[in-house]
Amino acid sequence: xxxxxxxxxxxxxQQDDLAFLRKEFYLAEGVINMDGNSLGALPRKTMARLSNxxxxxxxxxxxxxxxxxxxxxxxxxIGNKIAKLIGAGKGEVLVADSTSVNLFKALSAAVRLNQGxxxxxxxxxxxxxxxxxxQGLASFCGDSLKVKVVRxxxxxxxxxxxxxxxxxxxxxxxxxxxxxxxxxxKKAHEKGVLVVWDLSHSVGSIEVxxxxxAVDFAVGCGYKFLNGGPGAPAFIFTAYRHQSAAEPIxxxxxxxxxxxxxxxxxxxxxxIERFRCGTPGVLGMxxxxxxxxxxxxTKMSELRKKSVRLSRLFIELMEQECGDYGFRLYSPLNDKxxxxxxxxxxxxxxxIYRAIKARQIISDFRPPxxxxxxxxxxxxxxxxxxxxxxxxxxxxxxxxxxxxxYKIRGAIT
Amino acid sequence: xxxxxxxxxxxxxQQDDLAFLRKEFYLAEGVINMDGNSLGALPRKTMARLSNxxxxxxxxxxxxxxxxxxxxxxxxxIGNKIAKLIGAGKGEVLVADSTSVNLFKALSAAVRLNQGxxxxxxxxxxxxxxxxxxQGLASFCGDSLKVKVVRxxxxxxxxxxxxxxxxxxxxxxxxxxxxxxxxxxKKAHEKGVLVVWDLSHSVGSIEVxxxxxAVDFAVGCGYKFLNGGPGAPAFIFTAYRHQSAAEPIxxxxxxxxxxxxxxxxxxxxxxIERFRCGTPGVLGMxxxxxxxxxxxxTKMSELRKKSVRLSRLFIELMEQECGDYGFRLYSPLNDKxxxxxxxxxxxxxxxIYRAIKARQIISDFRPPxxxxxxxxxxxxxxxxxxxxxxxxxxxxxxxxxxxxxYKIRGAIT
Numbered sequence: 001x002x003x004x005x006x007x008x009x010x011x012x013x014q015q016d017d018l019a020f021l022r023k024e025f026y027l028a029e030g031v032i033n034m035d036g037n038s039l040g041a042l043p044r045k046t047m048a049r050l051s052n053x054x055x056x057x058x059x060x061x062x063x064x065x066x067x068x069x070x071x072x073x074x075x076x077x078i079g080n081k082i083a084k085l086i087g088a089g090k091g092e093v094l095v096a097d098s099t100s101v102n103l104f105k106a107l108s109a110a111v112r113l114n115q116g117x118x119x120x121x122x123x124x125x126x127x128x129x130x131x132x133x134x135q136g137l138a139s140f141c142g143d144s145l146k147v148k149v150v151r152x153x154x155x156x157x158x159x160x161x162x163x164x165x166x167x168x169x170x171x172x173x174x175x176x177x178x179x180x181x182x183x184x185x186k187k188a189h190e191k192g193v194l195v196v197w198d199l200s201h202s203v204g205s206i207e208v209x210x211x212x213x214a215v216d217f218a219v220g221c222g223y224k225f226l227n228g229g230p231g232a233p234a235f236i237f238t239a240y241r242h243q244s245a246a247e248p249i250x251x252x253x254x255x256x257x258x259x260x261x262x263x264x265x266x267x268x269x270x271x272i273e274r275f276r277c278g279t280p281g282v283l284g285m286x287x288x289x290x291x292x293x294x295x296x297x298t299k300m301s302e303l304r305k306k307s308v309r310l311s312r313l314f315i316e317l318m319e320q321e322c323g324d325y326g327f328r329l330y331s332p333l334n335d336k337x338x339x340x341x342x343x344x345x346x347x348x349x350x351x352i353y354r355a356i357k358a359r360q361i362i363s364d365f366r367p368p369x370x371x372x373x374x375x376x377x378x379x380x381x382x383x384x385x386x387x388x389x390x391x392x393x394x395x396x397x398x399x400x401x402x403x404x405x406y407k408i409r410g411a412i413t
Numbered sequence: 414x415x416x417x418x419x420x421x422x423x424x425x426x427q428q429d430d431l432a433f434l435r436k437e438f439y440l441a442e443g444v445i446n447m448d449g450n451s452l453g454a455l456p457r458k459t460m461a462r463l464s465n466x467x468x469x470x471x472x473x474x475x476x477x478x479x480x481x482x483x484x485x486x487x488x489x490x491i492g493n494k495i496a497k498l499i500g501a502g503k504g505e506v507l508v509a510d511s512t513s514v515n516l517f518k519a520l521s522a523a524v525r526l527n528q529g530x531x532x533x534x535x536x537x538x539x540x541x542x543x544x545x546x547x548q549g550l551a552s553f554c555g556d557s558l559k560v561k562v563v564r565x566x567x568x569x570x571x572x573x574x575x576x577x578x579x580x581x582x583x584x585x586x587x588x589x590x591x592x593x594x595x596x597x598x599k600k601a602h603e604k605g606v607l608v609v610w611d612l613s614h615s616v617g618s619i620e621v622x623x624x625x626x627a628v629d630f631a632v633g634c635g636y637k638f639l640n641g642g643p644g645a646p647a648f649i650f651t652a653y654r655h656q657s658a659a660e661p662i663x664x665x666x667x668x669x670x671x672x673x674x675x676x677x678x679x680x681x682x683x684x685i686e687r688f689r690c691g692t693p694g695v696l697g698m699x700x701x702x703x704x705x706x707x708x709x710x711t712k713m714s715e716l717r718k719k720s721v722r723l724s725r726l727f728i729e730l731m732e733q734e735c736g737d738y739g740f741r742l743y744s745p746l747n748d749k750x751x752x753x754x755x756x757x758x759x760x761x762x763x764x765i766y767r768a769i770k771a772r773q774i775i776s777d778f779r780p781p782x783x784x785x786x787x788x789x790x791x792x793x794x795x796x797x798x799x800x801x802x803x804x805x806x807x808x809x810x811x812x813x814x815x816x817x818x819y820k821i822r823g824a825i826t
Contacts, residue, residue, distance in 0.1 A: 026468065026472040027472075028472060028473040028475075031473065031475070033475050035475065035476045038476045039471075039475055039476045041472070041475070042467060042468070042471050042472035046467060047464065047467050047468065050463055050464075050467060050696070051460065051463075051464070054455060054459060054460050054463060054642075055439065055455070055460065057643075058452075058455050058642060058643055059439040059440075059441060059454070059455035060441040060444070062441075062444070062446050062448065062452055062454070062775050063448045063451045063452045063775055063777070064770075064775065065643070066643075071643060071644075097510065097511070097514065097691070098510070098665070098690060098691025098692055099691055099692075100663070100665035100666065100667075100690050100691035101510065101514060101663065101665070101690055101691055104663060108553065112553070124677055127666075128666050128669070128672075128675045128676065128677065129665050129666035129667075129691065131677055131678075131679070132664045132665060132666055132669065132679035133663070133664060133665060135664060135678070135679045136661060136662045136663055136664030136665075136679065137662065139660065139662065139664075140521060140525070140553070140554075140662045141553075149677065223692065229467075229471060229695065229696055230470075230471055230478070230479070230484060230692075230694075230695035230696070231484075231692045231693045231694040231695045231696075231697075231698070232694065233694065234691070247552065248549060249549045249550065249552065249553050250513070250514065250517060250546070250549055251545045251546060251548060251549030251552075252511070252513035252514070252542050252545060252546060252549075253513065253540075253541050253542035253545055254513075254542075256541070256545065259541075260780070261780060262541050262779060262780060263541065264537055264541065264544055264562065265544075265545075265548070266544070266545035266548045266549065277511060277513050277514055278510070278511025278512055278513035278514055278542065278647070279511055279512075279636065279643075279644045280644045281643075281644040281645065281646065281694050281696075281697040282642065282643035282644045283463070283642055283643070283644075283694075283696040283697050283700055284644075284694040284696050284697050285644070287696055357477075362475050362476055362477065364476070366675065367673070367674060367675060
């Protein structure tokens, strides 16, 4: 490949079959969102939909809208739409609560299905909240349940008949490395271990085939690649074969087989609905549904293709334009092993992140030194990538990262 | 009191110091919301606020809004506002998750503080989800934890040093009867029992003084009297004195003392923030805050006064207009014992509920035979009450309740 310039990127955009999707989003003038893996962009239709939910459904419909406007069914309805993106069947996915809470539901159900085995196994590349939720659950079980955290490469060796549940995140939140879900699940099952996969950085970004890999439980996030809005509700997947035996510890009334009978004893609903707990947040559900519906305009395989092209372009441009500035590719170079973001290590990562933020390029920094750039084929164009790399080069050339105020550690900012 | 007529109700409205609050709400023409204790009305400002959150904060601000638009602090900020309505201090209330999930947090923390005591005690008038959440928690603890449910009048006698936690709902969801929170809490503490109060039917409806009653934990709902919208986030109260010892079982990253350090081990945040779990739903938070802010326009004591007047008028008018039709007052007649709704038993309750719903009066039915009418002084006027009773009378006179299709049981409708 020769030198990549703006003209080349323009040409890529002109040939892009998915370019029409960008118009579905409200994108602020002059801002490039390279953090869609933290918070996806705002779909234009979300605003109209939420206005309607507020005025017509809530304001006029009042409590009647639980039935008349489909509020009650939303967790299952939207779950069925997400199911198509992750290789799950109808009635296997429910939208509810946060990812952390859903992970707790999945872990506790899985531990109970494998009662007597004392270990929840995970690895130290997992997203921290996943580890924390395991620790919280185990802390309540005295000596009967322990969390064991090993290095990612030790997972297969750590599987044993002592392990109740293996819980991993499919895509590493720092490096974007994709784990081999099918192989790991198979190896786990050979030891009688149930698996819980966190799809937070997978869903809407890479092709996922839960049932193809015979996964037991999964959870995932609505506010990243699904563009469901800040703090959007999350989802939980429970394979059909576990649904009648899996007992929710978070046994709220919405998961009761007859919530409006108001009986004193909990009896779980027959299918995935037993993983409902409290009353679902309707505003968040409505916004998430708009984001999820956008996936019906194309195929996950097409989005993934563009995602790979965007990230490869980014890596190549970084090599071409910033090759001398000490960036180390932290993500896998192999397209098949890299999901929906590109991360670079740099000793001045925090300052660089802040300097490009000052140039209206929104990326992400993960301590101690990882710069993350989200790749979101729904609304990014190839010229965005060109602009981002140009800005990084300018920051490096002018040492714009070298400001005292950029060196102070602080949450998110 | 003589015969109450429309003129009399008109006069009450003209003298009503809180009448100005009605204008703050979007109230559909011709519809009377007598179910504000299930779902409060839509504040007008909510629509503008949500538009702003979507376009400016999410669309333009993107991930930056977690810091710049106060998203991250929202759970504590709104919690502090709710604290003022329930006699709690600054930093004792957090907005998060659903009521059911928050109850689970409170119960598990309380059980752990009182480790070794094997019983969670409640009564059979409690809202079912509260009982279900207790059952879910206990089911995970084998023989070390059991749920004991007694009749309300047996609670004080059932307190013992075997009881870890007493968990009750302050206001009965069927009858609106107010429990003596102060006395029951005192008696519980005398036996070393910790208390968890559910304020779902109290907050924004009656004056609550959690710290005056030395309550340990409480939870409550955002979508009823707080007018936070369908499925609005709920809240949790933890008394200062328990905050450093209370260990959350739902130990998500947002409750970590340094969430963005991404460390592998959970260390709870110092104060109420340890009861955060996953990422808060920003749209729901924003809507709830508008609802809560409306309470700053008056005092809880003034709202309560009007609430009592409305409900007394309702009871008197029902006696005057419908005294011959077999309604039995299911709520306490004594104003001090009755909270924010009025319930009547009637053998044809389901049909009556549906017949008045056909007349655009939205009330509620709780099996087997209870009609519930929410009293919401923020947006109800005295003439509303007159209209409702007139409609009920018309339904009874014409036997409009006696339709075959009204006799079929079905969820919510």
